[in-house]
Amino acid sequence: MDQFSFYLRILISFVLFSSGVTHIINKQKFIYTVRSYKILPQLLIKPTTFLITCVELILGGFLAIGLLQKYTIILAIILFTCFTITILINVIRGNRNIDCGCGGILGDQQISWKIIIRNLLFVCALSFLSAVDISYSSVDSLILGNEETFDSYSFLVIFLAISTLFIFSTYTNLLKIKNKLLEFK
Template identity: 30%
Template sequence: MDALLIDPVLSRGCAAAVAVLLLVGGGQKLFNLPVFEAVVELYEVLPRALAPLFARVFPLLEILAGALVLLAPGAIGGAAAVAVLLLASAGILVNLLRGRRNIDCGCGGGDSHPRLSWALLGRNAVLLLAAAIAGLAVSARELVWIDYLTVVALALALLGLYAATNQLLANQPRYQALRS
């Protein structure tokens, strides 16, 4: 059976967006390492003694995965991105199943971060889908100049949707408080 081949524009657009998110997220975690360490401890998934080590290693893995998505497009980059996103999502899922929602996601980013929620896990599922698409085999068609513009437009659109989703998730507790 032939492998599933997709258009290279779709794969490259998803790869570019996922790479930016992983590189920026990993960099922000390293820049605010004490904060990320505290978030890892709050997740209570690892023994307390391992939390500082994980908080230092995970952002490096995130940056490595982002670089691989850009530099080794296809299965290797896609698999690295999927692995990092699955690891982060597993921590969220464990805490949601425990009923622990009032924890910062630790995603990196601006001043307002989403709290753990099923919607946050849904956002990560969409990121996992984009990472998987980035890892799929692409058709052999040659890209033309308009394709490169389309890749950039797709990546920017996906990044815009990610930012909008994050802002909605961060504002969700305020909205619920106003409704009460």
């Protein structure tokens, strides 16, 4: 169970951190996407995109190293829930011609029920993490004096998490290529 919860923690940390990095790189696109949701007043769009980017980077980093995990997981649940509600509102409105704005390894796709379900799976995974012992391979454990928290499985789990993300990213990019090729018909 330790390795599985560590795997989920690393997986979600990469999702959050890579999204934050993408939002920094494509700042204007992210601002446009948040504006497209038509939820916030114009005055709050730039501060909100800045806040989201910072929170994604911090939560992703803290999850990766296992720092303040219980608080980090609660904030990540809140973040994914806010994203899901925002997408749900626009799907119900029929405003589906919006990129999700996810960025990172998740890429940008048009909002849909699929994105809502994916986000709810992240919320479920984070809820699971909040209910189990997540001290395995964490800075929190080292601070509490448990030096045996890192073992050879830690590196295997990190490798598996990175491999999963690579496969998912490759699959997503192949779908984009397929769709581009279909446009030529």
